[in-house]
Amino acid sequence: MSSPETTPSVGTARVKRGMAEMLKGGVIMDVVTPDQAKIAEDAGAVAVMALERVPADIRAQGGVSRMSDPDMIDGIISAVSIPVMAKARIGHFAEAQVLQSLGVDYVDESEVLTPADYANHIDKWRFTVPFVCGATNLGEALRRITEGAAMIRSKGEAGTGDVSNAVTHMRTIRAELKRLSSLPEDELYVAAKELQAPYELVAEVAREGKLPVVLFTAGGIATPADAAMMMQLGAEGVFVGSGIFKSGNPAQRAAAIVKATTFFDDPDVIAKVSRGLGEAMVGINVDDIPVPHRLAERGW
Amino acid sequence: MSTPTIGVLALQGDVREHARSLVESGAVAVAVRRPEELDQVDALVIPGGESTTMWKLAVAFEMFDPIQQRVKAGMPAYGSCAGMIMLADRIEGGIEGQQTLGGLDMVVRRNAFGRQVDSFEYDLDLPGIQGFRAIFIRAPWVESVGNDVEVLARAGDRIVAVRQGPLLATSFHPELTGDARVHSYFVEMVREL
Secondary structure, eight states: OOOOOOOEEEEEEEHHHHHTTTTTTTTTEESHHHHHHHHHHHTOOEEEOOOSSHHHHHHHHHHHHOOOOHHHHHHHHHOOOOEEEEETTOOHHHHHHHHHHTTTEEEEEETTTSHHHSSSOOOOGSSSEEEEEESSSSHHHHHHHHTSEEEEOOOOOOOOOTOOOOOOHHHHHHHHHHHHHHHHHHHHHHHHHHHSSSSHHHHHHHHSOOOEEEBBBSSSSOOOHHOOOHHHHOOOEEEEEEEEHTTTTTHHHHHHHHHHTTTTHHHHHHHHHHOOOOOOOOOOOGGGGGGGGOOOSSOO | SSSOOOEOSSSSSOOHHHHHHHHHHTTTEEESSHHHHHTTEEEEOOOOSSSHHHHHHHHTTOHHHHHHHHHHHTTOOOEEEEEHHHHHEESSSSOOOOOOOOOOEEEEEEEOSSGGGGGGEEEEEETEEEEEEEEEEEEOEEEEETTTTTEEETTEEEEEEEEEEEEEEEESSSGGOOHHHHHHHHHHHHHHH
């Protein structure tokens, strides 16, 4: 037991990871303006993600993609009362410092933006604000947690409306977790080497059978059924990027995905909320994207 | 009722953590998302999460009125953080039109302790519970209470835990610490009523 403290401690691992626990069973929506943030809040989002351009537009327009304008983030923070997350480039600790100073509630060190450092991710322990990071497999998730990530999401392939990569990443992480927890203790040393993650963390995950942080899904979710499938595959919540504001009726689609995430295991509810939503985002097949343009390949 | 069945409202939030602490305290814990599931429980926990989301989902899935009626009829309930907001008769800092289930005669201010960078851990005492590690996440506080509300704990000069008859609420998240003493307190309340 810790000795009684008379002063509050901020930025502890429990406080950072605990924030993500509060988002479970919820939907976090990409927004680029205060108006979109308000629509997301009214639809029942548990948080919004502020970024400069949604992934579909980053794909279409190309160029270097960066942290959102501080004025825009301020505007979004004032527009809503739910948590506001914002994206920083991989390795760009100064963008993360700015986001912390603006008072955002979570930083997404995101492959959707152009990476700033091709060797190092941000040392996330140095921050009071918690971080979420993307992962395509268990080793990548554990390396991000080692660097201080307090929440993990599948990468998927952002901006496509094609859920297939998110499925692959969630299934991979789930299968690797299962395999790890079935290993005898004396094989965990080699497992740690193969996962390129510290032994202590690998042993903890093997014992618990789950990550020590919340696991969400992201990247290509565009419909209520997409969200329901990802939840059935073991996601604890959902990020929706371009899927909402690139669709025909954002407010209605957003509310439908929120409902589908709560009742992910009830096909009658999914069927009901999937009616009359209008056009889904048009989307791109991940297979049609040349490998160098795939965002999930960023980060390691 | 030596082993009460206690529901955890499972529309959104940290449901599993509450369920674990309830089981550790000697109750049977079940997830509640539908009116017929509510009918099966002796008491209800409203977890931490996002109060605006829970409110909208409770209304959309026709849970709001049934829970409110059960609470009015004397069902014991415990809310942490967002759950405290849901059990407050009046709130400050809610979104437009935000409704609460009510039951506790108090005013709760949403996100009163600040944003996530201000979220904190703090040791506090509750009646019969010494040195409880309390985790506050974008937490609300209680601005004022009616005469029948017992203040159980403060952080500094802010009210962060209250009880009124069968209703219990905390600004903080005992479900996150693995220390089940607050849940045991609630399970004891349920047994007594």
